[in-house]
Amino acid sequence: MKQQYAVVVLFALIIASSMVSLTCYKTTEKLVAEDLSQALAKALNEQQSDVISADTIQMFNSHLQIEGLRGHAVLAVDTQKEFRPRPQVSTATILSLSDLRPSVVIWSMALLWGLLCLYQHRRLSALGLYGGLALQDGRFVNAKGIEVKLTPMQQQLMEMLWLSPSHKLSKSEICDTLWPKKEDASETLYTLIRRLKPVIEEHSNLKIESDRGKSYGLKVR
Structure with missing residues (x-):
């Protein structure tokens, strides 16, 4: 959840x-x-x-x-x-x-649920998760530890966005790193992003956002 x-x-x-x-x-x-x-x-x-x-x-x-x-x-x-x-x-x-037994039962449920949420939050924080994903040993895994299958280019782009302090990079930064010898890699980047988006959204709570095509970043849905 x-x-x-x-x-x-x-x-x-x-x-x-x-x-x-x-x-x-x-x-x-x-x-x-x-x-x-x-x-x-x-x-x-x-x-x-x-x-x-x-x-x-x-x-x-x-x-x-x-x-x-x-x-x-x-x-x-x-x-x-x-x-x-x-x-x-x-x-x-x-x-x-007053017969407060029903409310005591619900309060107990709320307390148990709150403790469960706290435990889950601490567990996910310990795994280094962000939006339901974690980068472990050079591969992306979900909250259950299952690897998310990515192509080499998708993996490289995800690592760049992941390791960025803001989880956001400009289009020029991405293109210069992934295709340094290509004069205009805009279409190539667009295709890579288009194919990567559904994979990330399927396995996590993250989505890739574009700022008018000038930059791309990971954001929790």
Whole structure:
């Protein structure tokens, strides 16, 4: 798999895990709000008063259907609504009640995938790969160590581009090196490039780019 695709998969897993976590939290938050409301309504109905007392809190907790809320929910006074009592619970309590197992599974997958991508990147870097190719013992091999079959002229041109610090050379540099005695080797170079391109693209993530016929270079797709 191309490196950019691996990164896309990693971010997709992270986003999916975050979305699942948020969905679980929102679902639990809604259930908690409904339970708090019904417990408060029953408690106030029993005592037939809006005044909060120790008995109110005790009755409120006894009517909570979600066991994890008992002892963690509190009653506050809402000054914007005629000083009516309002149940509250902390974010940590809602998180503790949420079913986060699906998101944990996806987070684990993202972590494992990230470690795999890191291992693959280090392995390829150790091989001296560039765009899925490596030059070893005078021959080009792919990431699996399989040799890419090139003609002598293709091999020479690839080595020139490969060993260039920028992986790019001018047309004149290439022609002067490969055909020093030929007055105009433009057509010959064009034919060589045209035949080399599909071979390189088939066995690697590289492509040969031309800058208006003035220069040629290797670039990762």
